[in-house]
Amino acid sequence: MAKVHKLKTQLVHDGKNQHPNGAVVPPIFQNSLFTFDSWESIDDAFNDRANSFIYTRGNNPTVKLVEEKLATIAQGEKAKLFPSGMGAISAAILSFVKQGSHIVAVKNIYGPANNLILSYLKPKFGIEVTFVDGSSVADFENAIEDNTDLIYLESPSSVIFALQDIEAVTHLAKSRNIGTIIDNTWATPVYQKPLTMGVDLEMHSCSKYIGGHSDVVGGVLIGSEERINDIFRQEFEWIGAKPAPFEAWLLLRSLRTLDIRLKQHQSSALEIASFLEQHPKIKKVYYPGLDSFPQKKLAQKQMTGFTGLMSFSLITTDLEEVKSFFNGLKLFQIGVSWGGHESLIYAPAISYLKELSPEQFDGMGISVGDMRISVGLEDTDDLINDLELGLNKIR
Numbered sequence: 375m376a377k378v379h380k381l382k383t384q385l386v387h388d389g390k391n392q393h394p395n396g397a398v399v400p401p402i403f404q405n406s407l408f409t410f411d412s413w414e415s416i417d418d419a420f421n422d423r424a425n426s427f428i429y430t431r432g433n434n435p436t437v438k439l440v441e442e443k444l445a446t447i448a449q450g451e452k453a454k455l456f457p458s459g460m461g462a463i464s465a466a467i468l469s470f471v472k473q474g475s476h477i478v479a480v481k482n483i484y485g486p487a488n489n490l491i492l493s494y495l496k497p498k499f500g501i502e503v504t505f506v507d508g509s510s511v512a513d514f515e516n517a518i519e520d521n522t523d524l525i526y527l528e529s530p531s532s533v534i535f536a537l538q539d540i541e542a543v544t545h546l547a548k549s550r551n552i553g554t555i556i557d558n559t560w561a562t563p564v565y566q567k568p569l570t571m572g573v574d575l576e577m578h579s580c581s582k583y584i585g586g587h588s589d590v591v592g593g594v595l596i597g598s599e600e601r602i603n604d605i606f607r608q609e610f611e612w613i614g615a616k617p618a619p620f621e622a623w624l625l626l627r628s629l630r631t632l633d634i635r636l637k638q639h640q641s642s643a644l645e646i647a648s649f650l651e652q653h654p655k656i657k658k659v660y661y662p663g664l665d666s667f668p669q670k671k672l673a674q675k676q677m678t679g680f681t682g683l684m685s686f687s688l689i690t691t692d693l694e695e696v697k698s699f700f701n702g703l704k705l706f707q708i709g710v711s712w713g714g715h716e717s718l719i720y721a722p723a724i725s726y727l728k729e730l731s732p733e734q735f736d737g738m739g740i741s742v743g744d745m746r747i748s749v750g751l752e753d754t755d756d757l758i759n760d761l762e763l764g765l766n767k768i769r
């Protein structure tokens with residue numbers, strides 16, 4: 375697909391007569407291996423492993439179609455698909471660190487990524503980490519040590535959606551020869567292009583908006599051809615994190631509507647965030663699309679749109695009352711994850727209350743009255759009426 379076309383065309387179109395027999399949708403290459411006609415031809419394939427179809431644990435044509443499309447949208451040279459977002463995060467982090475490395479990470483990163491660094495890489499391999507607020511570049515500068523090999527970003531971050539100035543942080547990292555990874559799942563490769571701002575490796579969970587139909591778990595890393603080929607040869611192939619061709623095919627289906635789905639998620643989310651913000655039973659709304667968002671200027675500088683995941687605090691922290699709101703919703707379904715067609719609600723306190731002591735929980739800055747919603751593709755008025763129904767249960 376030529377890069378001269380605009381983004382929406384790149385998402386929808388695979389190129390004229392690209393697929394066998396003129397099929398408008400590509401077939402699924404559901405084969406574990408590829409055969410060759412001679413010693414010489416399989417020998418040639420091994421000379422270029424990262425780009426050859428030899429064995430599906432390495433490359434597969436259906437998977438490659440998704441990788442090429444995602445790389446084009448993100449304006450990166452190359453992409454590698456993984457069976458989950460966490461598979462992509464693990465490979466990305468391992469590709470930058472060695473025994474005794476130091477990582478600077480944003481403090482509100484996705485929970486399992488935090489656990490991977492703190493509860494696994496640290497005790498097993500002596501990898502140190504400093505968590506920073508990340509709202510100013512000085513936070514990163516002050517945290518850098520002689521052995522810092524990686525700065526790990528997530529902008530907007532999880533639950534509170536705090537931003538980092540991506541261009542300024544990568545500028546600092548490059549001047550100190552430190553690698554950078556960004557988890558770009560919230561903004562998607564459509565609304566934020568970190569590779570154009572100097573980030574080394576962009577990561578997405580494809581299980582959220584890229585998949586969009588709550589029927590695929592997947593992940594992707596996008597970066598320079600050299601970096602992706604290095605990851606292919608090591609963290610990808612050796613750890614065996616192979617995405618399934620069928621899942622890749624579902625993602626191709628999803629990408630055709632990514633731009634148009636995001637437009638609807640965005641407009642609905644903006645309406646809902648504004649409704650919640652002025653509601654007397656709501657204390658605070660966390661959504662980068664709102665005019666009142668504290669980092670609004672930075673948001674407009676580095677993102678071209680906003681998606682549909684937000685958090686808000688109810689005025690009450692009385693658990694029974696919070697539950698009556700939560701259980702009182704009829705349209706919003708209760709569940710983890712986000713970015714699909716269906717609207718979801720989750721209370722971060724449900725998992726945190728199990729993992730932390732009451733003192734630790736208070737220290738997190740999260741309260742039992744904090745809610746996270748993923749605004750789906752239902753009618754916006756119906757969603758607002760549903761929230762109103764729940765909010766009426768609060769005195």
Ligand SMILES: *Cc1c(COP(=O)(O)O)cnc(C)c1O
Pocket residue numbers: 458459460461484532557559560579580581582591592593711
């Ligand atoms: C879901 C998620 C991940 C992990 O992705 P999986 O596909 O579930 O492994 C990583 N980062 C963020 C921000 C997420 O929301």
